[in-house]
Amino acid sequence: MTKEQIAVLLVELKKSTNPHVDLVSRICLATGVRWSEAEQLQPQQVQQRLIQFARTKTGKARAVPINQDMQDEIFTHHAEHRNMGAIFTGCTGAFKEAIERAGIQLPMEQLTHVLRHTFASHFMINGGNILALKRILGHQDLKTTMRYAHLAPDHLDSARQLNPLVF
Template structure:
């Protein structure tokens, strides 16, 4: 019993529980005051107590997250593998005892000693791990907040997304046409360039997804279908190429390997890690440069968050044009170098 009476008629409280700071306090006038202090103290330190009592390993929590949530994500299996690799790298500690310092040292070793990951990849992994704790806490599987969730993400210098010019696109398509034995490669590439589809979305198209001059993409990253119209002549040619397949038959064979070989032969500079994604960036970039609306682009690309689409906004012809009209030098004579020089002379 932690609440006891002293010889002088007052009451004292002694709390000594695992995971909580030890507390001894006396001088309470009555038993009720002592018990109230005890209840408040236990409530205040309940989370640290629950954390200390949870002896499940990081792998156990990751597997629980996968069953309760990750399995429903479009990239759930990939995330699960990445998380298990992280747990192995961290030597699978007791999850409740994982500290912010341990994670920061792990990040440092991967980035600066091993040099095996870049800052963006590390931020992705950080986000995956934090999401495990946040999701399990929301589901009441755990009752504590992991220190990993409090670690700041690395700040990354924002760069303009790479895209191909029209001439580069022509070179790529010509290389595929002349060198690839898999004819599906050319069609999938065209669909990505004409609709902004991800490679996997275009490669796995089924016959029923072509209809009325449009393509409906299913099983997308956002889990939502989206429909994009095609140029009538191209749709007709694609419809003819598809032939009389069963509605659930795939239009194309797997051709990512053929595309990569063609990309290498083209001698175009593909950004690292964007062998196919640059096709999506090229669609979006040309869409905006040709006067397309960012909100329309968001719907075409299937972005859940407009901030993802806004990465292309700077390519719009009138983007921030007021900077030219309203800057303090807009009406100055020094706008023209020759005029300024003549005045000095």
Template sequence: MAINKANNGWLVDSQPGGRGGKRFRKTFKTQAEAKAYEAWLTTQVNQNEKWQPEKRDTRKLRELIDLWYSHHGSGLKAGANTYSRLKLACEAMGNPVADRFTVGTFATYRTTRLAAGITPNSVNREHAYLRAVFNELRRLGIWKKPNPLAELRQFKIEEKEREYLTLEQISDLLEHLAVGSNRHTVMIAKVCLATGARWSEAENLELKHVRNAQIQFVGTKSGRIRTVPIEKQFEKDLKAHHDKKETSQRLFAYAYSAFRDGVDRAGITLADGQLTHVLRHSFASHFMMGGGNILVLQRALGHANLTMTMRYAHLAPDHLQEVVKLNPISALTLR
């Protein structure tokens, strides 16, 4: 702190919080006023934390990730997998000191990931994981500073066309699955096609989940239980398929590999990542093409919001039909 005589009075040039603290410069007419102001500044620093220099958070990023998993992530369905991904990303970034982890740190990391051939969608997922970590730690009171990734925008991903099977392809596929060595494959596929279930949801069904012409899906991606109606004959077929000696309370044994073999035998070519999921897309696509209600489809698929289900809206028979009648070419034809 210093009080110096200036041309127009007495200048207080003070940094009461010490190095790194806020600096104050103010001129007074008299030396007494300057000393009183200096004393007031000292009092404020001692009583108000906002006036004190910002304290460093010397914890490493890995420690924050560990705290997130301990206090929150361990209770999530996919928490262990997310935790593993976060640790790998942290290691790749050199495990920086927490308060030196900035948007620039992650931006540099994701640029390196893209250069290594990692897809933008995967990089966006890592971004979302890390951002969620800081958000949750703030809610827990473990992290006091702003979320360093809060303002960083994710890469815009071009929406891919969702493949679905025609009725002819579905019939052909079921025939090839039925002659395979795994008797469960065709029935699991039928569950997916009849209800829109994910392969894992159908594959893990137990006998108790099928009753009253309904299938109850538990252990879903969203964590919510959902119930979808089925035909009574299909319910009988599922119960007749069950062999307690073979699979205990489960309806089916694992059959993912057998499904892939069946797709190959049927000569169906699918995009990467669309193997069993094509069944779910086929259910949703045929549902909409048949005139189904988009809200009913949302509930059947278990989508958390309608935005995800709207990807199938264009398949509805009346989708944008006004365009056919109200375009200028049609108007010219009617003249």
């Protein structure tokens, strides 16, 4: 999604009657975590400005950094909405409605995954490191992450500046 589409989507998410969809979506956009990982987040997974995941799609544990404001918002949300220990309840339907209201057209089967893809794309466009992105997304194979490398036109420029012949 473009920055403009993100802005429109965020407005539509705030209009939702579902109290969870906005924060779940913003967690996905800010961290690149899968929708299911954000939606099923437990309070004990959030500590020291990290969201920790033990049971992931790949089976490998990973920790994803968040800023203090997001951590505070997660705990405030949990305090307001106590959902039998969970922070959120299901909100995929509310996300789909917000996407439709925003007029965003998505490929088939890409509804919530668009947030993960958007995070990764903007991470690279904004100068992120491909190996850092691999770790954040929890990809086992760098080839999977390399799909985003073309989005950073200067991602190989460091070879010019960091080689041993540069004085």
